[in-house]
Amino acid sequence: xxxxxxxxxxxxxxxxxxxxxxxxxxxxxxxxxxxxxxxxxxxxxxxxxxxxxxxxxxxxxxxxxxxxxxxxxxxxxxxxxxxxxxxxxxxxxxxxxxxxxxxxxxxxxxxxxxxxxxxxxxxxxxxxxxxxxxxxxxxxxxxxxxxxxxxxxxxxxxxxxxxxxxxxxxxxxxxxxxxxxxxxxxxxxxxxxxxxxxxxxxxxxxxxxxxxxxxxxxxxxxxxxxxxxxxxxxxxxxxxxxxxxxxxxxxxxxxxxxxxxxxxxxxxxxxxxxxxxxxxxxxxxxxxxxxxxxxxxxxxxxxxxxxxxxxxxxxxxxxxxxxxxxxxxxxxxxxxxxxxxxxxxxxxxxxxxxxxxxxxxxxxxxxxxxxxxxxxxxxxxxxxxxxxxxxxxxxxxxxxxxxxxxxxxxxxxxxxxxxxxxxxxxxxxxxxxxxxxxxxxxxxxxxxxxxxxxxxxxxxxxxxxxxxxxxxxxxxxxxxxxxxxxxxxxxxxxxx
Amino acid sequence: xxxxxxxxxxxxxxxxxxxxxxxxxxxxxxxxxxxxxxxxxxxxxxxxxxxxxxxxxxxxxxxxxxxxxxxxxxxxxxxxxxxxxx
Numbered sequence: 001x002x003x004x005x006x007x008x009x010x011x012x013x014x015x016x017x018x019x020x021x022x023x024x025x026x027x028x029x030x031x032x033x034x035x036x037x038x039x040x041x042x043x044x045x046x047x048x049x050x051x052x053x054x055x056x057x058x059x060x061x062x063x064x065x066x067x068x069x070x071x072x073x074x075x076x077x078x079x080x081x082x083x084x085x086x087x088x089x090x091x092x093x094x095x096x097x098x099x100x101x102x103x104x105x106x107x108x109x110x111x112x113x114x115x116x117x118x119x120x121x122x123x124x125x126x127x128x129x130x131x132x133x134x135x136x137x138x139x140x141x142x143x144x145x146x147x148x149x150x151x152x153x154x155x156x157x158x159x160x161x162x163x164x165x166x167x168x169x170x171x172x173x174x175x176x177x178x179x180x181x182x183x184x185x186x187x188x189x190x191x192x193x194x195x196x197x198x199x200x201x202x203x204x205x206x207x208x209x210x211x212x213x214x215x216x217x218x219x220x221x222x223x224x225x226x227x228x229x230x231x232x233x234x235x236x237x238x239x240x241x242x243x244x245x246x247x248x249x250x251x252x253x254x255x256x257x258x259x260x261x262x263x264x265x266x267x268x269x270x271x272x273x274x275x276x277x278x279x280x281x282x283x284x285x286x287x288x289x290x291x292x293x294x295x296x297x298x299x300x301x302x303x304x305x306x307x308x309x310x311x312x313x314x315x316x317x318x319x320x321x322x323x324x325x326x327x328x329x330x331x332x333x334x335x336x337x338x339x340x341x342x343x344x345x346x347x348x349x350x351x352x353x354x355x356x357x358x359x360x361x362x363x364x365x366x367x368x369x370x371x372x373x374x375x376x377x378x379x380x381x382x383x384x385x386x387x388x389x390x391x392x393x394x395x396x397x398x399x400x401x402x403x404x405x406x407x408x409x410x411x412x413x414x415x416x417x418x419x420x421x422x423x424x425x426x427x428x429x430x431x432x433x434x435x436x437x438x439x440x441x442x443x444x445x446x447x448x449x450x451x452x453x454x455x456x457x458x459x460x461x462x463x464x465x466x467x468x469x470x471x472x473x474x475x476x477x478x479x480x481x482x483x484x485x486x487x488x489x490x491x492x493x494x495x496x
Numbered sequence: 497x498x499x500x501x502x503x504x505x506x507x508x509x510x511x512x513x514x515x516x517x518x519x520x521x522x523x524x525x526x527x528x529x530x531x532x533x534x535x536x537x538x539x540x541x542x543x544x545x546x547x548x549x550x551x552x553x554x555x556x557x558x559x560x561x562x563x564x565x566x567x568x569x570x571x572x573x574x575x576x577x578x579x580x581x582x
Contacts, residue, residue: 330510337538372510372538379537387537395503395512395574408510408538416503416512416552416574425572427503427512451514455501455572 006054016121017045033117035184039248047120047240051233058129062136065226072222073144081217082148087482088280088347089215094154095280095344096208097145098161099168099272103176105138106162110180110188114237117185120244123237130193130234137227144223153476157343164472167341167450168271171401174447175264186241187257194238195261199302202231204273207293211277214285242309251311259314260439262302263432266320267327267400269294274328275335278358279349280482289361294324316432323430325362329369330405337376338390339479340464341471347482350377351490364411371409380488390464396449397429399436404429421445500564503574504530505552508539512574519565523549523558530577545579552576 020028025041036044053061082090111134114127145158161169179191205228212221245254277290288296299321306313314320336346350358350373358365379387394403395416404427406414417428421441428434437444450467453459459470468478500519505512513533517526527547535541548557552574558567569575 333510333538369510371508371540375536375538375540390533392533393514395514404512405510408508412508414505414510414512416505418552418574425570427572427574454514 006052006057010052010054014121014125015045016124017041017119029117029119031184033113033184034119035186036119037186037245037250037253039119039244039250041119043244043248044118044120044123047122047244049122049126049240050236051126053129053233055129058132062132062230065229066136066140069140069222069226073147073219076219077147081219082151085215085217086282087345088282088349089217089285091344091347091482092211092276092280093145093217093220094157095272095276095342097141097155097158098343099172101138101141101145101158102162103172104134104141106176107180107192108132108134108138110134110183110192111234114185114188118189120241123185123189123241126234126237130237133230133234137230140223140226144219153474154343154345154479157477160472161343165450165453166343166471166473167396167401168335170450171271172268174399174401175268178443179261179264186245189238189241190245190254190257191261192238193235194242195258196265197231197235198238198305199262199298200265200269202228202235204269205231207277207297210287211281211285214287215282239305239309242311246310255311255314256439258306258311259316260436262314263316263320263436264400266323267397267402267429267433270323270327271331271335271402275332275346275349278328278361279332279354280347283354283357286357290328291324291361299324316435319430319432326407327405329362329365330408331402333369333372334394334403334405336481337388338394339481340389340468341473342479343473343477345479345482348373348485348487351487354487368407368409368411377488377491380485381492393451393454393467395427396451397433398426398447398449398452399428399433399444401449402429500569501572502526502530502569503552503572504533505574505576506530506534506539507576507578509534510538517564519563521564522561523564523567524560526564526575527577530575534577542579544582546582547577548580550576550578 029036108131111127111131115124115131118124118127142159145155148155162173179196180188183191205224209221209224209228212218212224242254245251274290277286277293303313332346332349335342336348339346355366355370355373359370376388379385396402397404404414404416408414417431417434419426419428419434419437421437422445424445426437428437448456454462454467459466497518497520500517500521502515502517503512504515513530515530515533517529521529524547527549531547548560550557551569553576
């Protein structure tokens with residue numbers, strides 16, 4: 001029997017809604033899980049997913065993708081690329097796997113929520129594939145780094161990181177809990193797929209695949225490309241929901257969800273992607289600065305998509321545009337200075353040539369962040385290594401859970417947005433982080449940042465050793481300078 | 497005399513730090529304890545200048561001999577430490 005073409009049956013079969021008689025609509029789609037905000041059932045049936053795929057097509061395509069990525073890995077296994085890769089690139093991979101792999105598994109739960117509780121039938125269909133995508137992404141991004149665990153225990157953090165109280169893990173969990181694990185189905189489609197995936201990760205993965213190829217890491221490039229093609233499909237679930245929300249008088253609510261999610265995603269990018277692009281990537285392999293990448297791929301794309309949908313740019317857009325030249329420099333310095341508290345070896349990226357590049361890309365860098373690096377460099381070259389390690393914790397933001405950083409040096413401008421709520425004093429790294437808190441204080445108020453936990457006596461002994469134990473970092477896992485401080489020695493040879 | 501946690505926003509530094517002081521410390525002692533985590537680590541020392549303490553984003557300085565308990569600072573509040581001429 002000849003099979004019908006997909007387009008002949010898809011639109012008919014996707015409408016799997018029916019009028020329930022044994023139980024009420026609210027029992028099938030509880031508001032706290034569906035989050036449909038009073039928009040009636042029939043309104044969701046106009047949901048038109050832009051990317052249509054049948055299960056048969058999906059399985060065939062995914063099989064090919066897996067076969068491709070795994071065969072490249074197998075073929076290049078003997079090549080031992082990792083052993084000759086620049087340590088900065090190795091750090092980028094270790095950081096990526098630890099921050100992403102297990103969160104991909106978590107994302108499958110968020111997709112499953114849409115697959116079950118979305119009132120739009122097309123959303124439910126797409127989310128089933130999205131759920132399977134995320135399971136695959138979790139598995140493949142655990143399998144690939146696992147073969148490197150023989151090289152260093154830091155690779156094991158691909159699986160371990162998200163199961164610890166390491167500070168960057170807390171920050172990532174707080175963000176992902178907020179935008180995908182602890183939101184209703186509709187909010188997940190907007191905050192996770194529209195804001196985070198369409199806006200950030202899709203572009204991040206494209207950029208990362210190009211960087212991997214540029215660095216000669218063809219295994220990682222094929223892995224990332226394989227994932228990115230899934231992302232670009234399932235990231236499209238939010239758009240049609242936004243159209244339905246706007247058409248049914250819920251633009252303001254949609255805008256708020258987007259504004260919170262974009263900011264939260266940005267802060268995570270500022271500590272993960274920013275340092276990797278502007279400091280860890282070897283100078284010869286840098287195609288554009290993080291700022292240029294953000295402007296070309298993230299900012300421009302968001303502006304177009306939001307306006308096309310009839311939405312507004314987030315109220316903080318000017319702040320965001322300004323921040324893409326600033327925040328990640330502080331995040332990088334923080335990660336490097338507190339390097340024993342991360343599971344990768346941060347590359348300082350501030351040799352004389354690299355500082356010239358930073359000054360060119362970020363005019364004024366030398367009189368700002370450069371002033372602090374001057375002191376650090378002098379300490380290394382004078383053998384005062386103890387001064388290059390921390391003896392306290394940085395103050396962290398009660399929203400993004402990242403250090404509160406700003407502009408150092410001659411233009412010193414570091415600000416803590418303090419806010420008292422129900423007798424507790426909170427600290428925020430920006431006006432926007434504080435705004436996120438104020439959108440729903442009860443949602444966030446009881447979370448304890450790592451500093452709150454420290455001050456509450458949960459971390460013992462109350463010193464760096466106690467903090468490292470609390471974070472689950474063992475010898476061989478704690479970060480150190482990726483290039484064994486060779487960059488600092490170049491300043492000595494310049495003087496000589 | 498009891499431990500009193502504050503957040504130190506030190507002039508020239510890139511990050512705010514957690515610093516434990518004593519509620520009987522003077523503001524000069526507070527400045528010294530904050531400097532320990534910034535000066536010589538990421539901030540150049542400024543010989544001949546004095547380090548003064550103020551409430552975060554406030555222009556008025558605490559008197560140098562004022563004790564933490566007298567300052568009405570609350571635990572975990574953020575303070576600025578700035579270099580000034582003597």
